Amino acid sequence: MDMKQIVTSLLLVFFLIPSLSVAQGNQAIEKKYTKEIDKLAKAKKVQAAFDHIIEQEDQTMKDLITLTEVLAPPFGEDKRGKVFASMLVDAGVDSIWTDKVGNVIALRKGTSGTPGYVGVDAHMDVVFPEGTDVTVKKVGDTLKAPGIGDDTRGLTMLLSMLKAMNKADIKTEKDVLIVGTVGEEGLGDLRGMKYMFNESGLKIDSWIAIDGGSIGRISNAGLGSKRYKLVVSGKGGHSWGDFELANPHHALGKAIDVFSKDAWAFTAGDISKTSFNVGRIGGGTSVNSIPFESWMEVDMRAIDPKNLDRIEDIFIKSVEKAISTYNASGVKGEVTYKLIKIGDRPSEELPASLPLIQRAMAATQYFGVEPSLGRGSTNINIPVSKGIPSVCIGRGGQGGGAHSLHEWYMNDETGAESIQLALLITVAQAGLEK
Structure with missing residues (x-):
């Protein structure tokens, strides 16, 4: 093949194959979702919400200390649930309730009136038993206490996102549920999510969980497990x-x-x-x-x-x-x-082609981070097993020592970005009112 033939072949490939942005793990972002996210992120109200998230960072860290110091041991999330519910009310929701198993559920109504919710959650429970000292200690820029990262940080992200959406007067087409779930850790066996999707009667179309580490990590698959006591x-x-x-x-x-x-x-x-x-x-x-x-x-x-x-x-x-x-x-x-x-x-996996997963990858890329799809044992195991579009995203910032008495969290620029990312994915999935 001469040089002219090679050039001709390359041009054919270029024009015949759709334009794709490649993510880690050989996954790809369709161009239409990159355009959708770029347009949404530049909307005046979304930009205003992004600014509010940065402006309220000091309060978000205060909320983190407050919630961390309310211990939520396995099967004992009630006290933290009440505090979290009060914070949601102060932030502004249309209605709020605690369900049969202890999930704290806040509703932010959409404008379309169409059935089906977009859910976004962080889990309230930690692995530490009753009596654990959860007093937050500040060492320089670092906060130290059991449970401060996993997943108390996620709860404060929900609060900051909600406040920012309200301050920026963002209205979504679909109803949004903002949820503090119970029973994610250990022997809790995802009881909060099992109730939400098996018994609550709520019609949930998609789910976004906040759990895990750095910004850029996106779970679209559940790692299944079976546990027994003999x-x-x-x-x-x-x-x-x-x-x-x-x-x-x-x-x-x-x-x-x-x-x-x-x-x-x-x-x-x-x-x-x-x-x-x-x-x-x-x-x-x-x-x-x-x-x-x-x-x-x-x-x-x-x-x-x-x-x-x-x-x-x-x-x-x-x-x-x-x-x-x-x-x-x-x-x-x-x-x-x-x-x-x-x-x-349960152990299942959702295809990367689903709109929610495409939006999560495109939104991550918007913040200059290469998205990486993966698998984990998180709250999304339940909706994923039912084929319901779901992702789990990270908490941002820096942290370590999860599930140990020396757990720590330090906020950095990715802390605010992780909240902005959660907001962007949520609004993209729920639809910004035209």
Whole structure:
């Protein structure tokens, strides 16, 4: 092929292939969404809202301290919910309520009257138990306290966004729900979102969750998990006087051994990433007592829903095999067991071509950040599993130590940008009143 032919071929490719902006992970942003976001971001009311977000940064940080110091332990989000609800009322909403499971839901009415909500949320719960010291300590520009980032920062972003929309007199075509959700962490098992999408009766068309780290990270897929508590029970007795009596700890150890071997064999195969973990073990009364109860908690995760079902099946069968083998090993009496499912998060993925995901990528790119699609275990697992357009975006700023007593957050220029980004995606999805 001579140079003229090469040039001709390249020109054909250029004119025949639609213009695309490439994002990380070989994802692409359609040009129409880039134009849509650029036009929306330049609208006078949106620019005014952006300015308000910057102007109220000091108050946003004060809100962060206030909310962080109201502990919201697992299954104990009520106190924080009341404070957050009061802040939403002060910011200005059309109506507000707390649902059956504790989600705080504020409605900002749209102008079109068409059914279907655009939801935007941050979760209120933290991983820390009742009694944890959540007093915020300031060290230079850094705020330190358990839960200050994950996800209390997200709650303050919702407040700042709402205030800015009201101050700039932004009206959306669709109704917007601004929600502080419960039960995102650990054994909460996404109970807030499960209620919203399975029992609330609300017609939700799309969802934007604020959780995670830096600006630019966009989750459009849910990492599924299955979690169980295995409880093994026996008669119990004295370590010397009742020697040879069936021992729940020994049986539990056998279950771990059998499951680990069978699960390793499966996960080592030619499959997408699948994991398993024994995270907690407990039981027993003293070193010289045969325990009457032993327990463990197991976490299994997979990208592919079929693999998640398979690793769950392996676990259940491994436990049954291990307990039967142990009881037949010559011990006196036997142990019994009970399996309790303590977590079930679905694993699914939404295509990058969906308008909400395209808008999230285009909006991210508007702020000069290369968008990166990914997968996580977040509130969007539920709507994603139902095929409802959903994304999870980051909190911005700098932070670290999540789920630890030394968690910290420091605001920087990406802090305000992350709020502006949330607003831009929300308004794009809900439609700016013409």
